[in-house]
Amino acid sequence: MNWRAIFAIVRKDxxxxxxxxxxxxxxxxxxxxxxxxIPWLSALAPSMVNMGGTSLDEIATLIEQMPIGLRTELAPYxxxxxxxxxxxxxxxxxxxxxxxxxxxSVIAADSFAGERERRTLESLLYTPTSDRELFIAxxxxxxxxxxxxxxxxFLLYIVxxxxxxxxxxxxxxxxxxxxxxxxxxxSPAAAGLGLGTMVLVSARAQGFQDAYQxxxxxxxxxxxLMFGQLSGAMYFSTWIVFFIGLILWVIDVALIWxxxxxxxxxxxxxxx
Amino acid sequence: xxxxxxxxxxxxxxxGENIAVNDLSLEVQAGExxxxxxxxxxxxxxxxxxxxxxxxxxxxxxxxxxxxxxxDGPSLRARTGVLTESASVENRLTARDNLLIYADLFSLPHxxxxxxxxxxLDFFGLSKYADEKMEAxxxxxxxxxxxxxxxxxxxxxxxxxxxxxxxxxxxxNQVNELIANLSEEKGRTVFLCTHNLVEAQKLxxxxxxxxxxxxxxxxxxxxxxxxxxxxxxxxIEVSPEQVDVALNALSxxxxxxxxxxxxxxxxxxxxxxxxxxxxxxxxxxxxxxxRVYHIAAHQPSLEDVYFALHGEKEAVQ
Ligand SMILES: Nc1ncnc2c1ncn2[C@@H]1O[C@H](COP(=O)(O)OP(=O)(O)OP(=O)(O)O)[C@@H](O)[C@H]1O
Ligand SMILES: [Mg+2]
Numbered sequence: 161m162n163w164r165a166i167f168a169i170v171r172k173d174x175x176x177x178x179x180x181x182x183x184x185x186x187x188x189x190x191x192x193x194x195x196x197x198i199p200w201l202s203a204l205a206p207s208m209v210n211m212g213g214t215s216l217d218e219i220a221t222l223i224e225q226m227p228i229g230l231r232t233e234l235a236p237y238x239x240x241x242x243x244x245x246x247x248x249x250x251x252x253x254x255x256x257x258x259x260x261x262x263x264x265s266v267i268a269a270d271s272f273a274g275e276r277e278r279r280t281l282e283s284l285l286y287t288p289t290s291d292r293e294l295f296i297a298x299x300x301x302x303x304x305x306x307x308x309x310x311x312x313x314f315l316l317y318i319v320x321x322x323x324x325x326x327x328x329x330x331x332x333x334x335x336x337x338x339x340x341x342x343x344x345x346x347s348p349a350a351a352g353l354g355l356g357t358m359v360l361v362s363a364r365a366q367g368f369q370d371a372y373q374x375x376x377x378x379x380x381x382x383x384x385l386m387f388g389q390l391s392g393a394m395y396f397s398t399w400i401v402f403f404i405g406l407i408l409w410v411i412d413v414a415l416i417w418x419x420x421x422x423x424x425x426x427x428x429x430x431x432x
Numbered sequence: 433x434x435x436x437x438x439x440x441x442x443x444x445x446x447x448g449e450n451i452a453v454n455d456l457s458l459e460v461q462a463g464e465x466x467x468x469x470x471x472x473x474x475x476x477x478x479x480x481x482x483x484x485x486x487x488x489x490x491x492x493x494x495x496x497x498x499x500x501x502x503x504d505g506p507s508l509r510a511r512t513g514v515l516t517e518s519a520s521v522e523n524r525l526t527a528r529d530n531l532l533i534y535a536d537l538f539s540l541p542h543x544x545x546x547x548x549x550x551x552x553l554d555f556f557g558l559s560k561y562a563d564e565k566m567e568a569x570x571x572x573x574x575x576x577x578x579x580x581x582x583x584x585x586x587x588x589x590x591x592x593x594x595x596x597x598x599x600x601x602x603x604x605n606q607v608n609e610l611i612a613n614l615s616e617e618k619g620r621t622v623f624l625c626t627h628n629l630v631e632a633q634k635l636x637x638x639x640x641x642x643x644x645x646x647x648x649x650x651x652x653x654x655x656x657x658x659x660x661x662x663x664x665x666x667x668i669e670v671s672p673e674q675v676d677v678a679l680n681a682l683s684x685x686x687x688x689x690x691x692x693x694x695x696x697x698x699x700x701x702x703x704x705x706x707x708x709x710x711x712x713x714x715x716x717x718x719x720x721x722x723r724v725y726h727i728a729a730h731q732p733s734l735e736d737v738y739f740a741l742h743g744e745k746e747a748v749q
Pocket of ligand 2: 476478593
């Protein structure tokens with residue numbers, strides 16, 4: 161394995177992706193909005209609904225429909241605090257997965273489909289780099305970027321959630337163990353899901369835009385998790401989060417295995 | 433000079449029904465500039481891809497630098513340099529970055545990289561723009577950078593697909609001199625795909641002409657001209673008042689001539705089957721009392737070979 165060549169390609173892909181506005185804008189804006197602004201909105205929510213009087217009861221009803229595990233975890237808090245923990249810790253957890261998923265997808269679309277579209281893939285194929293090295297390099301660049309952005313989003317969220325909720329909570333309440341598992345175990349797997357899907361989609365796509373639009377369907381599992389939790393069917397307990405990660409990793413391995421079979425010089429060049 | 437660097441036997445590659453390379457056999461010797469000619473879609477680019485192990489063949493065998501392109505791809509490609517048809521440089525990077533990345537891909541020794549990169553940028557007249565993004569580069573500048581990148585690791589065999597396409601005459605000339613130098617002084621082998629027959633004739637030790645994936649002819653440009661050029665134009669100068677008489681005499685001189693003589697701006701030009709008929713033509717004119725001052729045969733060119741081959745094929749079809 162020629163790591164020098166691999167990292168040369170990683171550096172190249174990242175340098176190039178940093179100049180694609182179609183990649184950069186979602187990569188920066190989505191985490192900023194999700195984790196820079198939403199905490200403030202939900203932290204203000206309890207004090208606003210308080211004035212209406214009835215709405216806090218509605219939230220209490222909602223929480224009552226939640227699985228027993230979640231209600232136990234919320235029990236030590238006051239109703240206002242419960243509202244905040246319910247939204248900021250549990251409801252936003254599935255949404256966090258959108259970050260690695262989206263960043264990995266958009267960069268992989270640029271790296272796999274975009275490279276072909278720009279017609280720069282061909283000369284790369286004429287280098288001593290083997291098919292496997294080329295494939296690994298392209299996986300690393302998207303995956304690494306997704307993890308870095310996800311970690312940055314997480315750090316931002318730690319600060320923002322605690323700051324916004326301070327008046328109600330009066331303590332550092334975030335993150336809990338579930339979130340640590342989510343960030344360190346599940347979000348790299350979510351990045352792998354976006355990446356692996358994009359590798360397969362890119363093999364058929366016309367170019368960056370086409371690949372990105374087709375591959376956008378990968379957010380569906382995240383939406384399912386979101387609605388699953390909102391309906392009270394399940395909640396993001398540490399164990400469930402761990403299993404979600406496990407399932408994603410298994411899917412990743414399968415996707416990457418298929419991808420590595422497709423990513424062969426002979427096939428790639430015949431489609432240029 | 434006497435061992436073959438490229439050896440191809442009965443090589444075939446299909447794309448669906450279409451046979452891009454059909455039963456191709458050829459050898460290229462070390463240090464040779466080998467011209468690979470043929471119309472659009474004749475199979476030139478496909479052959480280059482096959483020879484570098486980037487595309488799989490359906491049948492036949494090939495060795496390049498005594499390696500099997502498909503099984504020894506990485507070690508082979510470390511020793512070949514390929515200039516692709518469309519100068520595929522990264523427009524979003526600077527000229528220098530484009531080269532630096534390939535220096536890593538070809539495992540150039542770290543301490544040699546910066547000198548080598550500067551040397552090439554200099555040679556191709558790109559030093560001034562080295563740190564500018566390539567988006568703003570002209571076609572020719574891009575082509576030159578792609579060439580610099582091809583030469584970066586000083587490959588033993590160069591595959592150049594239309595290296596002078598898009599270059600102005602001065603730059604094209606410089607590239608042709610470079611190719612000649614690489615072969616003569618450094619003993620590098622050059623596999624040159626081109627549509628430019630004038631360049632090929634000047635530059636190539638041997639050429640092959642492809643027709644629909646098949647080898648139509650192979651040899652030195654001179655051999656091919658002798659073999660395939662069956663017609664030759666000659667200019668004849670006679671005393672001005674005798675032009676009409678000469679035209680008359682030549683019009684009925686078949687089979688010494690092909691077609692009718694042409695009279696343009698006081699010049700007489702006619703087509704003959706070969707040099708061998710010139711003495712007979714002269715004696716014919718002299719017998720009619722025509723004073724001949726000058727007679728000159730046009731030099732045949734590779735272009736004539738090319739069109740002769742094309743003509744034959746069309747006649748058969
Ligand atoms: N990836 C591919 N898929 C399908 N057909 C292909 C592919 N690559 C080449 N061909 C076909 O193979 C034939 C040879 O193509 P090739 O590109 O080798 O020609 P060429 O001699 O390089 O032509 P040009 O002078 O236009 O560059 C053509 O008929 C082309 O359509
Ligand atoms: Mg071609």
